[in-house]
Amino acid sequence: MTTRKDCLDRDAQDALAPLREHFDLPAGVIYLDGNSLGARPKAALTRASDVIAREWGKDLITSWNTAGWFELPKRLGDRLAPLIGAAAGEVVVTDTTSLNLFKVLAAALHMQASDPARSERRVIVTERSNFPTDIYMAQGLAGWLQRGYSVRLVDTVDELPQAIDADTAVVMLTHVNYRTGYQHDMASTSALAHARGALIVWDLAHSAGAVPVALERDGADFAVGCTYKYLNGGPGAPAFAWVPRKHQARFQQPLSGWWGHAAPFAMAPDFAPTEGIGRALCGTQPIVSLAMVECGLDVFAQTTMDAVRAKSLALTDLFIALVEERCAGHGLGLVTPREHARRGSQVSFTHAHGYAVMAALIARGVIGDYREPAIMRFGFTPLYTSFADVWDAVEILKQILDEKAYDVHAERGAVT
Amino acid sequence: MTTRKDCLDRDAQDALAPLREHFDLPAGVIYLDGNSLGARPKAALTRASDVIAREWGKDLITSWNTAGWFELPKRLGDRLAPLIGAAAGEVVVTDTTSLNLFKVLAAALHMQASDPARSERRVIVTERSNFPTDIYMAQGLAGWLQRGYSVRLVDTVDELPQAIDADTAVVMLTHVNYRTGYQHDMASTSALAHARGALIVWDLAHSAGAVPVALERDGADFAVGCTYKYLNGGPGAPAFAWVPRKHQARFQQPLSGWWGHAAPFAMAPDFAPTEGIGRALCGTQPIVSLAMVECGLDVFAQTTMDAVRAKSLALTDLFIALVEERCAGHGLGLVTPREHARRGSQVSFTHAHGYAVMAALIARGVIGDYREPAIMRFGFTPLYTSFADVWDAVEILKQILDEKAYDVHAERGAVT
Numbered sequence: 001m002t003t004r005k006d007c008l009d010r011d012a013q014d015a016l017a018p019l020r021e022h023f024d025l026p027a028g029v030i031y032l033d034g035n036s037l038g039a040r041p042k043a044a045l046t047r048a049s050d051v052i053a054r055e056w057g058k059d060l061i062t063s064w065n066t067a068g069w070f071e072l073p074k075r076l077g078d079r080l081a082p083l084i085g086a087a088a089g090e091v092v093v094t095d096t097t098s099l100n101l102f103k104v105l106a107a108a109l110h111m112q113a114s115d116p117a118r119s120e121r122r123v124i125v126t127e128r129s130n131f132p133t134d135i136y137m138a139q140g141l142a143g144w145l146q147r148g149y150s151v152r153l154v155d156t157v158d159e160l161p162q163a164i165d166a167d168t169a170v171v172m173l174t175h176v177n178y179r180t181g182y183q184h185d186m187a188s189t190s191a192l193a194h195a196r197g198a199l200i201v202w203d204l205a206h207s208a209g210a211v212p213v214a215l216e217r218d219g220a221d222f223a224v225g226c227t228y229k230y231l232n233g234g235p236g237a238p239a240f241a242w243v244p245r246k247h248q249a250r251f252q253q254p255l256s257g258w259w260g261h262a263a264p265f266a267m268a269p270d271f272a273p274t275e276g277i278g279r280a281l282c283g284t285q286p287i288v289s290l291a292m293v294e295c296g297l298d299v300f301a302q303t304t305m306d307a308v309r310a311k312s313l314a315l316t317d318l319f320i321a322l323v324e325e326r327c328a329g330h331g332l333g334l335v336t337p338r339e340h341a342r343r344g345s346q347v348s349f350t351h352a353h354g355y356a357v358m359a360a361l362i363a364r365g366v367i368g369d370y371r372e373p374a375i376m377r378f379g380f381t382p383l384y385t386s387f388a389d390v391w392d393a394v395e396i397l398k399q400i401l402d403e404k405a406y407d408v409h410a411e412r413g414a415v416t
Numbered sequence: 417m418t419t420r421k422d423c424l425d426r427d428a429q430d431a432l433a434p435l436r437e438h439f440d441l442p443a444g445v446i447y448l449d450g451n452s453l454g455a456r457p458k459a460a461l462t463r464a465s466d467v468i469a470r471e472w473g474k475d476l477i478t479s480w481n482t483a484g485w486f487e488l489p490k491r492l493g494d495r496l497a498p499l500i501g502a503a504a505g506e507v508v509v510t511d512t513t514s515l516n517l518f519k520v521l522a523a524a525l526h527m528q529a530s531d532p533a534r535s536e537r538r539v540i541v542t543e544r545s546n547f548p549t550d551i552y553m554a555q556g557l558a559g560w561l562q563r564g565y566s567v568r569l570v571d572t573v574d575e576l577p578q579a580i581d582a583d584t585a586v587v588m589l590t591h592v593n594y595r596t597g598y599q600h601d602m603a604s605t606s607a608l609a610h611a612r613g614a615l616i617v618w619d620l621a622h623s624a625g626a627v628p629v630a631l632e633r634d635g636a637d638f639a640v641g642c643t644y645k646y647l648n649g650g651p652g653a654p655a656f657a658w659v660p661r662k663h664q665a666r667f668q669q670p671l672s673g674w675w676g677h678a679a680p681f682a683m684a685p686d687f688a689p690t691e692g693i694g695r696a697l698c699g700t701q702p703i704v705s706l707a708m709v710e711c712g713l714d715v716f717a718q719t720t721m722d723a724v725r726a727k728s729l730a731l732t733d734l735f736i737a738l739v740e741e742r743c744a745g746h747g748l749g750l751v752t753p754r755e756h757a758r759r760g761s762q763v764s765f766t767h768a769h770g771y772a773v774m775a776a777l778i779a780r781g782v783i784g785d786y787r788e789p790a791i792m793r794f795g796f797t798p799l800y801t802s803f804a805d806v807w808d809a810v811e812i813l814k815q816i817l818d819e820k821a822y823d824v825h826a827e828r829g830a831v832t
Contacts, residue, residue, distance in 0.1 A: 024473040033477045040473040048464055048704060056651050057440040057456040061449045061783060069651060096699030098673035099515065106560065128685045133674035133699060136687040140672035144522065145560065153685060179683075228700070235472055235485060235703035256556035257514035258549035267595075267788050269544045269569060271552040283512030283549060284644070286705030287651035288464060367477060372683050 002322060007387035015303075016311050020384045022299045023232075030389045030396075032368045035178075035206060035346045035379030038232030041295040051291045069287050073259075074277065076290070077240060079297045080231070083305055084204060084223065085214030086242050092280050093240045093293055094259075097205055097226050098133045100241040103253040103280055104222035105141055105170060107243070108199045109149070110252050112169040118197055121169035125160070125198070128153040131178045134203055138172060157184070161192060168198040175213065176206035176344030179371045181336035183211060183344045190219035205229060208240070209296075210312065210345035210381075212305040215242060222247070230345065230381060232296030237289050241280040248276055257282035299383055311382035312345040315390055319347050319378060322394040330401040335375060346379045353408050357397075360406035366393045418738065423803035431719075432727050436800045438715045439648075446805045446812075448784045451594075451622060451762045451795030454648030457711040467707045485703050489675075490693065492706070493656060495713045496647070499721060500620060500639065501630035502658050508696050509656045509709055510675075513621055513642050514549045516657040519669040519696055520638035521557055521586060523659070524615045525565070526668050528585040534613055537585035541576070541614070544569040547594045550619055554588060573600070577608060584614040591629070592622035592760030595787045597752035599627060599760045606635035621645060624656070625712075626728065626761035626797075628721040631658060638663070646761065646797060648712030653705050657696040664692055673698035715799055727798035728761040731806055735763050735794060738810040746817040751791060762795045769824050773813075776822035782809045 011017055023039045025031060031039055055063040064070050077091030084091070094100070105124065112118045124138045135151065142149035154163045164171055171193040176183045186202065193200040199221040207213050209230030215223050223242040227233030243251050252273065258264045259281035262274045273279045300308075316336070323332060335348040351357050351374060358370040368378040378393070400406055427433055439455045441447060447455055471479040480486050493507030500507070510516070521540065528534045540554045551567065558565035570579045580587055587609040592599045602618065609616040620641030623629050625648075631639050639658040643649030659667050668689065674680045675697035678690045689695045716724075732752070739748060751764040767773050767790060774786040784794040794809070816822055 024469070026474045026476070029476075031476060037472075037477045037480075039476065040468065045465060045468045045473075048468055049461060052456065052461045052464055052650070052708075053440070056453075057461075058442045060442070060445070060447060060455065061453045061785065062778075063651065064453075095511070095515070096673070096701075098699030099511070099671065102671060130685075131674075132677070132680075132683050132685065135685055136672045136674060136677065139687050140670040144670035146563070234468070235479065236700045236706070238702060239699075254556040254560035255515065255518060256552045257512070258552060261548070261552065264548070265788070267548050269546075269548065269551055271555050283514030283655075284652045285512075286653060286702040288708065289702030289705040290652070292468075292704065362478075369477065372681070 002318070004388065004391045007391040010387040014311065014387070016307060016382050017386065019299055019302060020386070023384045025384060028365050030366045030393045032366065032378040032380065032385070032393060034381035035210070035229055035377065036369055037235060038229055038296065038381065039384055040234070041232055041299055043295040043298065044234060044292045047295050048288055048292055051288050072287065072290050073281060073285060076293050076297065077277065079294065080208070080240055083213070083300060084208055084225070084242065085216050085218070087216065087245065089277055090244055091240055091242050092277050093227060093238050093290060094281055094285055095238060097203065097224055097239040098137050099255065100224040100239050100280065101134055101201070101203065102137045102141055103255055104201050104224060104241060104243065105138060105172060106253045107251045108170045108201055108222055109145070111247070111250050112199060114250070118169070121167055121197070122148040123150055123152050123167045124170045124172055125152045125154065125163050125168050126172045128155050129177060129179065130174050131203070131205065134172065134174060160189065164193055164196045164198055166197065168196060170199050170201055172201045172203070174203040174205060176211060178206055179348060179375055179377070181344040181346040181348055183342050185341070186213070186220060187218040194219065206344050206346070209300060212309050216244060227293045227296065231293070232299065233293035234289060237293050238285060243277055243280055248279065251279045253279070255282045259283060308382045312380055313340050313343070315380040315382065315385060315387065316343060316345065316347050318387060319380065319390050319394065322390065323349065323397065326394055326398045327401055345381070346377055348375050348377050350374045351376060353406060356406040356408050356410045357400060359410045360400045361397060364396050364400070366396050418734070420804065420807045423807040426803040430727065430803070432723060432798050433802065435715055435718060436802070439800045441800060444781050446782045446809045448782065448794040448796065448801070448809060450797035450800070451626070451645050451793065452785055453651060454645055454712065454797065455800055457648055457715055459711040459714065460650060460708045463711050464704055464708055467704050488703065488706050489697060489701060492709050492713065493693065495710065496624070496656055499629070499716060500624055500641070500658065501632050501634070503632065503661065506660055506693055507656055507658050508693050509643060509654050509706060510697055510701055511654060513619065513640055513655040514553050515671065516640040516655050516696065517550055517617070517619065518553045518557055519671055520617050520640060520657060520659065521554060521588060522669045523667045524586045524617055524638055525561070527663070527666050528615060530666070534585070537583055537613070538564040538566060539583045540567045540586050540588055541579050541584050542567065542569060542588045544571050545593060545595065546590050547619070547621065550588065550590060576605065580609055580612045580614055582613065584612060586615050586617055588617045588619070590619040590621060592627060594622055595764060595791055595793070597760040597762040597764055599758050601757070602629070602634040602636060610635065622760050622762070625716060628725050632660060643709045643712065647709070648715065649709035650705055653709050654701060659693055659696055664695065667695045669695070671698045675699060724798045728796055729756055729759070731796040731798065731801060731803065732759060732761065732763050734803060735796065735806050735810065738806065739765065739813065742810055742814045743817055761797070762793055764791050764793050766790045767792060769822060772822040772824050772826045773816060775826045776816045777813060780812050780816070782812050
């Protein structure tokens with residue numbers, strides 16, 4: 001039987017434990033929602049203050065050049081690239097995940113339409129359980145393209161091989177499911193898509209900074225992702241897009257704003273795309289929010305994704321074991337795969353009163369979140385979550401369940 | 417003859433002069449580039465620090481609700497609305513000007529395509545001199561829609577009446593030209609578009625906070641604009657979109673992300689647009705950059721656009737008069753209209769060595785900017801520009817020209 005002392009001992013042995021010092025975490029809180037909004041790197045306030053007071057306030061317009069504001073999407077992209085198995089010059093941090101998905105989906109459809117052997121393919125295949133905005137953006141794109149484009153939803157992973165057929169232009173999947181924590185096998189699924197003549201787009205919202213990702217090695221065609229979850233970039237921080245070098249020359253997308261132009265300050269009246277990853281850029285970026293993304297990346301630079309992954313699996317294994325041992329008989333159902341290779345960095349349990357139980361947890365300082373239907377999500381972020389945090393969170397969950405200390409009539413607001 | 421003392425006297429009489437105290441402006445700088453990047457409201461640093469340290473750092477994920485992050489695009493839109501003659505519930509602050517233009521253009525084309533009497537119209541009419549990203553976004557949209565959509569560029573304002581014809585679906589104009597400072601007559605041009613069966617979209621990038629705008633009264637159909645110029649929202653701060661109530665029910669656009677969904681947290685697999693202005697939203701917004709927009713709006717709340725306009729015209733009149741009087745014979749050519757009704761809040765002069773002269777001005781602390789071809793731009797921002805600033809800027813310009821103290825071989829970097 002694991003004890004709290006065992007957890008403290010593991011923390012004492014944990015090479016990542018010192019990284020917690022880089023984060024500002026409120027006292028009395030066990031934060032298990034870094035999969036939704038990452039905690040604040042202490043450096044973020046210093047960085048933002050410098051951007052606001054000096055770069056904006058003192059240097060004003062000149063900061064577009066002298067402070068490198070124009071280059072920030074590419075410079076941060078280069079820093080993010082190693083975390084997802086990408087090369088320099090292949091990633092930009094810009095806009096939102098939804099918009100970046102629109103860009104790469106549009107580009108992928110265009111590539112297929114330009115290939116005589118594939119030009120009749122009109123279907124985007126994805127999962128019904130995908131994060132909704134991904135499906136909505138695909139529907140928006142397909143609906144506006146007309147010409148027979150449509151989105152095909154599969155209900156289970158097992159249906160994918162059958163659903164990816166000769167009509168499929170693009171497969172669009174989220175690598176780690178936001179609700180269940182299920183992790184796709186990127187290599188085999190990408191290979192499947194390619195074998196059927198489709199391109200594959202991966203959404204790394206719950207992967208970047210959470211699990212090792214090897215986009216290039218595993219045969220992805222395009223990817224997008226989020227910086228404000230595991231990467232700790234700040235609320236609503238700009239997202240990222242990955243366009244591998246092999247696809248850049250053919251990369252065309254309709255959100256063709258001036259930041260994607262070959263010579264933005266020539267002020268020419270016709271759009272001419274720049275070379276390289278800049279083609280995924282569109283308009284002027286929110287510099288203060290963007291600049292803070294670097295503070296999260298700075299912490300990752302002090303470790304490796306393999307080390308993060310090893311601790312993540314240890315934390316999630318421990319959480320599953322403790323919940324099943326100490327909260328047995330309370331009707332919790334594990335949703336997240338036990339198999340390491342299929343698990344992201346979160347653990348989800350169903351409970352008939354999941355919403356109310358989560359509200360009670362939050363009231364006692366254990367911050368996870370809730371997703372319809374009936375799913376309590378707990379995110380584990382090895383940079384700042386300890387083994388003792390896991391123990392304590394389970395103990396509080398156990399108390400709430402033992403005492404039925406939750407309000408089953410709690411109004412369903414947005415527990416994000 | 418005007419003297420510097422006259423200018424100081426006017427400053428002493430200026431009811432807006434005290435508002436300068438709300439801005440952080442570096443010593444020794446005369447900032448005439450607020451039309452490109454507005455100066456920093458002192459409150460912006462305080463606000464950002466609170467968002468970062470407390471809302472993000474302490475309250476973490478709960479701030480989406482408790483700090484009102486989700487509602488920020490609409491709440492700031494409601495505060496911005498009076499500055500542009502719009503009603504509450506008709507404006508959101510979100511994404512970028514380029515993206516918002518894409519949304520409203522797409523929606524306008526869709527409205528026309530849905531009207532049996534107008535469904536064959538396929539042309540977007542705009543000016544070749546429009547800010548390039550506006551043209552690029554229209555080209556991107558038209559190219560992707562196919563079905564015969566195209567962008568028609570007119571070379572002069574006088575050609576507009578002829579160019580807006582029975583094929584015209586949408587007229588897209590920037591209200592105040594970024595290069596020349598020319599201001600369109602919104603009422604008559606909107607009426608012209610409507611008389612020809614077209615809808616009209618206005619870009620207010622150089623109008624919002626610069627000149628009085630009455631979108632509703634003047635018959636606009638849609639509008640977008642920028643918050644980081646005259647509105648002082650901060651570098652790259654999110655832009656705005658206006659969709660009047662009369663068009664909201666028919667407003668459909670392809671960037672259909674979850675923030676525009678009727679029930680974003682129901683996580684339904686099909687997109688269903690929300691009611692109202694929320695249809696112009698797409699994905700998660702950069703909260704820190706977004707929150708600072710309010711600090712600029714707070715300053716505008718202490719005056720009126722009529723008062724701002726009166727001072728703006730006085731400043732630009734004075735600048736034109738002083739330059740023409742004191743820099744006569746140096747080959748400067750006024751580009752900006754002398755007629756008040758046709759002038760924005762900037763003054764542009766051509767000069768054969770405009771780039772070099774502007775570089776010399778900046779080196780001496782007079783910050784304007786340069787736009788191809790050969791145009792020096794000077795923006796006048798009544799909230800923080802004084803009459804003495806105008807005098808001093810002209811004196812420095814005069815010295816540079818008298819002494820030919822500029823390097824005609826200056827390398828053309830980006831003078832933004």
